Amino acid sequence: METALKDLVGLSRDALAAEMKAMGAEPFRARQVWHWIYNRGATDIAAMTTLSKSFRADLAQRYRVGRPAVARALTSVDGTRKWLLRFPDGQEVECVHIPEEDRGTLCVSSQVGCTLTCKFCHTGTQRLVRNLTPGEIVGQVMLARDRLGDWSGGLAPQGAPEAGGAPKEGGRLITNVVMMGMGEPLYNFEAVRDALLIVADNEGIGISKRRITLSTSGVVPNIARAGAEIGVMLAISLHAVRDELRNELVPLNRKYPIKELLDACRNYPGLTNAKRITFEYVMLKGVNDSLADAKALVKLLKGIPAKINLIPFNPWPGSRYECSEWEQIEKFSEYVFSAGYSSPVRTPRGRDILAACGQLKSATEKLSARERMALRAMAMTD
Numbered sequence: 583m584e585t586a587l588k589d590l591v592g593l594s595r596d597a598l599a600a601e602m603k604a605m606g607a608e609p610f611r612a613r614q615v616w617h618w619i620y621n622r623g624a625t626d627i628a629a630m631t632t633l634s635k636s637f638r639a640d641l642a643q644r645y646r647v648g649r650p651a652v653a654r655a656l657t658s659v660d661g662t663r664k665w666l667l668r669f670p671d672g673q674e675v676e677c678v679h680i681p682e683e684d685r686g687t688l689c690v691s692s693q694v695g696c697t698l699t700c701k702f703c704h705t706g707t708q709r710l711v712r713n714l715t716p717g718e719i720v721g722q723v724m725l726a727r728d729r730l731g732d733w734s735g736g737l738a739p740q741g742a743p744e745a746g747g748a749p750k751e752g753g754r755l756i757t758n759v760v761m762m763g764m765g766e767p768l769y770n771f772e773a774v775r776d777a778l779l780i781v782a783d784n785e786g787i788g789i790s791k792r793r794i795t796l797s798t799s800g801v802v803p804n805i806a807r808a809g810a811e812i813g814v815m816l817a818i819s820l821h822a823v824r825d826e827l828r829n830e831l832v833p834l835n836r837k838y839p840i841k842e843l844l845d846a847c848r849n850y851p852g853l854t855n856a857k858r859i860t861f862e863y864v865m866l867k868g869v870n871d872s873l874a875d876a877k878a879l880v881k882l883l884k885g886i887p888a889k890i891n892l893i894p895f896n897p898w899p900g901s902r903y904e905c906s907e908w909e910q911i912e913k914f915s916e917y918v919f920s921a922g923y924s925s926p927v928r929t930p931r932g933r934d935i936l937a938a939c940g941q942l943k944s945a946t947e948k949l950s951a952r953e954r955m956a957l958r959a960m961a962m963t964d
């Protein structure tokens with residue numbers, strides 16, 4: 583029975599080696615299997631042709647190479663793709679691909695829902711159902727590679743790729759991974775770590791740690807741990823420069839206030855001008871978007887190799903905030919830029935498919951089809 587088979591996706595290299603050893607296979611077999619799974623994207627054990635037929639048959643009796651099921655797939659007018667993924671227990675998360683000229687970014691989820699309750703975030707209104715497993719996290723990257731036709735070695739992806747746009751000059755469609763989907767990655771530390779080490783493995787998915795970003799709302803004790811055990815780029819959801827306001831927007835701030843958070847950032851290993859921490863700052867009209875806030879922000883980050891990422895607030899049904907006026911975002915951005923920070927304003931992508939954090943899932947759960955269409959129509963005229 584297929585459900586009795588153990589999924590190989592998400593096992594660390596060592597765990598995979600142990601499984602293969604238990605089957606009596608030579609150590610290099612584990613390496614070959616790893617290559618088929620993570621470099622070639624094979625999901626059919628029978629297609630792993632560098633392995634002997636009898637070994638493949640043995641493997642197929644015990645294991646499978648799984649993928650999350652796609653409950654819904656949407657493509658935005660700007661090419662952004664969003665998949666609502668469903669796991670065997672019926673739980674769902676989102677995964678978003680954002681194609682740009684010189685890169686393709688995949689936004690990956692770490693939990694079903696979130697225990698934190700940031701006031702501007704839709705995921706924060708959904709109660710946490712559970713942590714994702716390493717296989718479910720790395721599986722998002724693999725599913726996206728399938729759908730985009732983005733595996734190396736020309737192995738036909740499972741199912742027809744939805745891909746338009748071929749990769750540029752042999753480039754890849756997924757060049758960057760950001761842990762910015764649903765959930766707080768540092769509250770699912772081990773699974774996120776194990777998954778990201780597979781994503782970064784250069785004999786596996788092979789996306790360099792410099793191109794993987796973990797975004798946290800500020801789980802201070804796990805920031806140092808992330809530096810030591812994962813070593814990817816860090817993004818901090820700052821959003822406010824005073825504790826009073828941040829307590830309200832990001833309630834975790836009551837536990838880990840701004841000063842402690844920034845101290846943890848200063849100690850993050852390997853920071854240089856070429857390897858900076860990204861500070862995310864969602865622009866909320868009349869709440870955190872004044873020029874005084876911009877000045878305080880620059881002062882606060884002094885001495886930390888930092889990038890500032892201004893995010894236009896993406897409203898959702900029932901949200902209590904509005905996005906700042908465009909001129910205000912520009913003013914804010916100009917100040918920050920003149921102080922020496924590059925401050926790209928994150929272009930809203932995929933608004934017509936509600937591509938921001940947690941929005942598709944909630945929309946499909948809570949809205950009628952008509953409301954959903956109205957909302958999409960609204961977002962499209964933005």
Ligand code: SAH
Nearest residue numbers: 703762765766797798799819862895896939
């Ligand atoms: N839990 C992590 C990662 C997921 S959220 C974190 O909070 O960092 C990824 C980013 O999207 C965070 O910076 C978050 O603050 C931001 N975000 C959430 N809801 C948003 C919204 N409606 N509009 C704009 N940005 C939002």
Ligand code: SF4
Nearest residue numbers: 696700703706765799
């Ligand atoms: Fe959770 Fe991040 Fe949303 Fe806050 S912003 S509720 S930490 S997913």
